[in-house]
Amino acid sequence: MSEPEEDLQEEQRDSTKKKKKKEKRSGKKKKQKEEREQEEAQQQVDEEEEERSECVVLRGIFKLGKKSHDVLLTRTRLTWIPITPETPTGEPCVLQPGVVLTAGRVRGEGEAAASGRPAVGGAVLGVALFCCRRRGRRLEEDTLHLHNASAEHTQTWYNTLKELLAGFSSRPRYLKVFINPSSHKKEAVHIYREHVAPLFKMADIRIDITVTERKGHALSVMKECKLDEYDGVVCVGGDGSVAELCHALVLRAQLDADSPEKPVKPVLPLGIIPAGSTDVVSCSVHGVRDPVTATLHIVLGHLQQVDMCSFLSQGQLVRFGFSAMFGFGGRSLARAEKKRWMPSSRRREYALVKTLARLRPEDCQLSFQPAKTSTGNLFEHRDEDQDVKQDPESEGEESWTTNQGLYLSISIMSIPCLSPHAPRGLAPNTSLANGSAALIAVGNTSRSEFIKHLKRYSSSSGQFSFSFVETHAVSAVRIRPSSLINWSEEESEEEGDSKTTPIIQSEGAAFPWNIDGELVEIANEVLVRVHPRLITLYGEEVDEAESTVSCSCI
Structure with missing residues (x-):
């Protein structure tokens, strides 16, 4: 092929490449233009909605305390701005405006919690608007008094406030x-x-x-x-x-x-x-x-969607709940229930110490289905004596992972289980509505190491950073005890003092479970399933509870 022909072909290839690049740039610009137009249209809709919601419904002059204020009422908030008189030097006074939200979450200084009411008896002097204010995680009641001597003006405001507050469907009547x-x-x-x-x-x-x-x-x-x-x-x-x-x-x-x-x-x-x-x-x-x-x-x-669990045994529903403890948690509660004549704090302390003194592992088969949104277990450790395999009984769903071994405690929690004694929660790696439960399996270990694990719930984080603790985000859990036992308060001292000796029970009796703080005795295997957003609770989810614990003693 001659040089002119080669040059011509090369020019054609370059032209084709440039044409493709131009078309690609043109398509990209067109897509970007469409996205901008969509964003502008959505922004315009949002602005129009905000303008409608922020449109002033009423405006008037009221006294708050001893000062007169210009008060504005929209569909979402009540705002009052001080009427600033001039000082002797001619400079205006700078006073802070106030805001009370009448809808939505508590974002500003407060939120209207109740309808306004005119004064009862005699001349109508104004409107009292009952509100709440946030102090950290606490909500506190407050009252905003709007004083005006005009009965007609006050009645108009009262009726309008009542109408606006009654329009919020989430508020109960x-x-x-x-x-x-x-x-x-x-x-x-x-x-x-x-x-x-x-x-x-x-x-x-x-x-x-x-x-x-x-x-x-x-x-x-x-x-x-x-x-x-x-x-x-x-x-x-x-x-x-x-x-x-x-x-x-x-x-x-x-x-x-x-x-x-x-x-x-x-x-x-x-x-x-x-x-x-x-x-x-x-x-x-x-x-x-x-x-x-x-x-x-x-x-x-304020509404919060919350996950719940179902607890089944032999295909029969035991109950619905948020959390369950098998092993140490169940046995300590069973001991406490047998001392109901004691004060509650002493009863819990007695049961805790007694169960720790007779700490024994449970020999059981633990199976679980990882949650679909799970990124894997948080700590990849497994005890060497545990046999890990895939359970063939997948029940038509994802395969089950099964561990056979000795466990001191097994907990399944679909909520964080916050409390003043565990401010970060017993299951800090889950939330109220993430569609999964936290499985916390504490393998066999010494009493002193187990106590260290328990103490960290109240004193610090790191309660799961032990080699004998496993955590998983799960959608289902099955616990199958290797043997069923006759457990009683007066356990025989001849059972053995070895920490590796599992509790052996006779046929026909039941294991104690702690389900939401209630003692439930179940004689067979238990299947726990997580049901996302099954119930609605009044409240707002928090990451950590307000602690009242001054020490962490066990």
């Missing part, structure tokens, strides 16, 4: 309240009367109260009552009462939907007023054990 008078120090009735009832009254919330008389009373009431009359259910009690009502809500939803096999999400949300000894669920959704904070979350309609 009629609640079914269950009070457990036996919770903890029997303070539930007092807590409700002193802290909860006044706030419900200010918010114009009607209530229907049931004071429970026995275990299972709330469950029986929930099966029969007409739930369509209510906007929500409220529990005033400890973790046991909360667990019973959560279980009852899901069961009732299954009954109404005629779905006995598949869990159904309840229509009504549950509000939790802490009145127990630990209040793990309340701390997980509020961050504090404070009845006022919990009540204000209910009044304001």
Whole structure:
């Protein structure tokens, strides 16, 4: 081929390349232009929506304290700006404006928690707007007084505020309240009367109260009552009462939907007023054990979707719940339950020390399905004496991973389980609604090492940084004890003192489980499944609880 022909072909190739590059650039520019246009259109829609929401509904002059303010009301907030008189030098006074949100989350200084009310008796002097303010994780009640001598002006503001606040559908108007008078120090009735009832009254919330008389009373009431009359259910009690009502809500939803096999999400949300000894669920959704904070979350309609677990044995439902402990947690609770005559704090200390003194591993088969969103277990260690294999019984889903070995404790938790004694939670690597549960398996080790692991829950992080601790994000767990036993308070001292000697039990008896702080005895294997966002609770998720622990003693 001659040089001119080669040059011509090379020019053609260069021309083709340039043409392709130009088309590619043109296509890229066209795509970028379309994306910009979409962003501009969305931004315009957002601005129009914000403009509609921020459009001034009312404006007027009111006195706040001794100073006059220019008060503006939009559909989302109430703003007041001081009317600044000139000083003798002619310079304006600089005063800080104030804001109260009337909708959405608490973003500014406060949020309207109840309807405004004109003064009762005599001339109408103004409007009182009941609000709440955030102090860390706590919500505190407050009142904003807007004074104006014009009865007609005040009535207009009052009616408009009532109309705006009534338009927020998430805020309840009629609640079914269950009070457990036996919770903890029997303070539930007092807590409700002193802290909860006044706030419900200010918010114009009607209530229907049931004071429970026995275990299972709330469950029986929930099966029969007409739930369509209510906007929500409220529990005033400890973790046991909360667990019973959560279980009852899901069961009732299954009954109404005629779905006995598949869990159904309840229509009504549950509000939790802490009145127990630990209040793990309340701390997980509020961050504090404070009845006022919990009540204000209910009044304001703050809703949080929460995962739950189902616990089944031999194909039969045992209950729905948030957490379960097998081994050390179950045995210490069983010992505590046998000393109900003791004060609660002494009873827990006795059971803890006694169980540690007779610490023995459980010989069982632990199987689990990794959660689909899981990035793998957090600590890749496995004990050398554990046999790891793939379980052929996959039940038509992902394969199961099975470990056979000795375990001191196995915990399954679908929520962080925050408490004042464990501010970061018993399961800090999970959240309220991530669609998975934390599996924490503590293998066989010495008593001193196990105590170090327990102490770190309250004193610091790193409770899982031990070679004998495994953690996994799971969607299902199955625990199959190698032998079933006859466990009693007066265990024989001849069982052996070796830490590697598992507890041997006789046929026909049951293992103690700690499910949401309640003792449940199960004689067979247990299957635990996670059900994402199965229940709605009043509250906001927090990363860490407010701690009241001054020391970490075991």
